[in-house]
Amino acid sequence: MLNRLFTDQLQLGLAQALAAAIVAFTVVLLAGRRKIHLERETAVALLRGLVQIVAVGSVLVLLLRAPRWTGALLLAAMIAAAAATSVKRAKGLPGAFAVSIYSIACGAGSVIAIMTWLGVIDTAITSLIPVGSMLIANAMNTSGLALNRFRSDVLAHVGEIEAALSLGADPRESVQRYVQASFEASLIPAIDSLRSLGIVWIPGLMAGMLLSGSRPIYAAIYQFVVLAMIFAASGLTSLVSTLLIRMHAFTAAEQLLLRPGVQNR
């Protein structure tokens, strides 16, 4: 219907964005009726998402003619922004920003670097930035999920953790089961994406490649390649973030920092 009303591509895009946002917000309003209030957060997130992606699109237009090393700078900026976003899911966790930025840089950054070196990701900015951003965005989600789960598990089991410390346990050992649970929980989306690939969903990248004239089999294989890279980046990010955060959860004197309303100094 919209494509009949709007002939200009930009106008059509804005109308489609508005329609998608209305559908998303309707779900939030339905949730609100069940006293789950996410209206403000969702409205801000939708608006931010639209402005940010349009801004990136505009930057990409400029970067098409820029030297290739600018792609690395843009990816670094994306990693910093991803860490800042991920931290919001880990309120109260000591050192969460440092953990996020190290883990996303290590997870997504290293997979992008290796795959670019191997020639799996093209160094052209039009390829590097979209594929790189997919890896960074998924690493960000994984890091946020891992930190959030670790925080809530530790806060729910302060008694058990301090019982272990009181018996002379290594602090790392005292939170080991929560580190494992965080790692596993954070990887569920990446594993489910791989499992359901082609059956439940056909990702946008593959659709885009088909539209731009790539052979369907190559487009399908490359989509698998991207999801496998996402899994690798997410797994490494989660591994690094859960290993680092358990060190930040304790003081040098092996006292638990993450306790409701109390801080050890």
Next chain:
Amino acid sequence: MPASATILTTEHLGRRVDGRMLVDDISVEVREGEVLAVVGPSGSGKSSFLRLLNRLDEPTSGTVFLNEVDYRQIPPRELRRRVGMVTQRAFLFPGTVYDNVSFGPQQRGEAFSDDKSEELLVRVGMAGYARRDVTNLSGGEAQRISLARALANSPTVLLLDEPTSALDETAKFEVESLIRDIISQSHLTCVIVTHDRAQAARMAMQVMMLEQGRATRIGTVEEVLHA
């Protein structure tokens, strides 16, 4: 009879959090085999004081001496092995009774035989429970296992934080009586936090009254509780 040695000394011990003194300038000595009861109203800093003794929390002033050594010079894990703790709730780890009792020694890579485990379980009145899953234990049984778990580390000092207050009346007297027997048999130095003055009188030789983090009275049971 020669005076027994001082095992635990707090020297101007304090902890301030967000501008509030939870523990304020407490100096007290506990001798070998002695039981110090810390009493006072809710929020007076009893548990905060106890948590400073095994360094679960960091003092913001003063320090603690264990066998005349400043405890900041003792590695935290070694300190906590020597200063055991039993809390109001047992907080047993998932698994069997044996898994819990052997936890401390296994942390140090020490072998902990079934015989040693059974010996401890006999001491706490839980003989034959080693292979039981902890999820099936009653509150009183869980607290006995918590005590056995702390004793498995052969502590020099045992800290007890309201060890019977979460139990029903029958279990409360059984666990209290068990703790008293173990303390007297092992000549264990002990600090017990309790809001129950009668329990303090039954268990302790020395009593410290806390109010708003400060020790308002320290002395014998008669001097503090019956004054």
